[in-house]
Amino acid sequence: MLTRSLLIVMLGCMLIGPSATAEETMNASGANIGDVAQATFAGGCFWCMQPPFEKLNGVIAVVAGYTGGTEQSPTYEQVSSGSTGHAESVEVTYDPSKISYEQLLEVFWHNIDPTTRDQQFADHGHQYRTAIFYHTEEQQRLAAASKATLAQSGKLNKPIVTEIVPATPFYPAEAYHQDYDKKNPVHYKLYRFGSGRDAYLQKTWGTSDH
Secondary structure (H helix, E strand, C coil): CCCCCHHHHHHHHCCCCCCCHHHHHHCCHHHHHHHEEEEEECCCCHHHHHHHHHCCCCCEEEEEECCCCCCCCCCCCHHHHCCCCCCCEEEEEECCCCCHHHHHHHHHHHHCCCCCCCCCEECCCCHHHHEEECCCCHHHHHHHHHHHHHCCCCCCCCCCCCCECCCCCCCCCCHCCCCCHHHHHHHHHHHHHHHHHHHHHHHHCCCCCC
């Protein structure tokens, strides 16, 4: 199994370009245009969580970042140390008239292993926990309902440990982490395959990319 930290060391991924500021990345997300809503999910490596949402009709932008912790404007190095309490996450900005929150939840569940605590595949640590960070009471209700439905579906052979918690400040990750699958497709595919994520999703859902 390839952990992402090991892959970064092996392939020199940390040397890719300068980092964007949080403000620059947030502006690029289009979060303040039109009648939009936001959904925030933690599903382990954020490299792997951007692509499934980005391809959906009605999704405006997907930003990789950090949330759920105590440190303000944390860096990747701080989060990956496990000392800040943050989880690697994605913030999804979407048009509710084109895609529902329920549909986003379905994509979320189909791209993670919700039965492992403080771990997603080859990556271990509290920063790789799975979580739904709700922005409204309605999102909380829908998230809880979808979790219960999945638990009763018979698809999983262990209890779901994914948290459903209030949204906290979201900090966009450094520029080299954004759309990593497009910037470094070979490295991304190598990591994703080696981590075991694709094999699990294929076995559970019949696909490795929902």
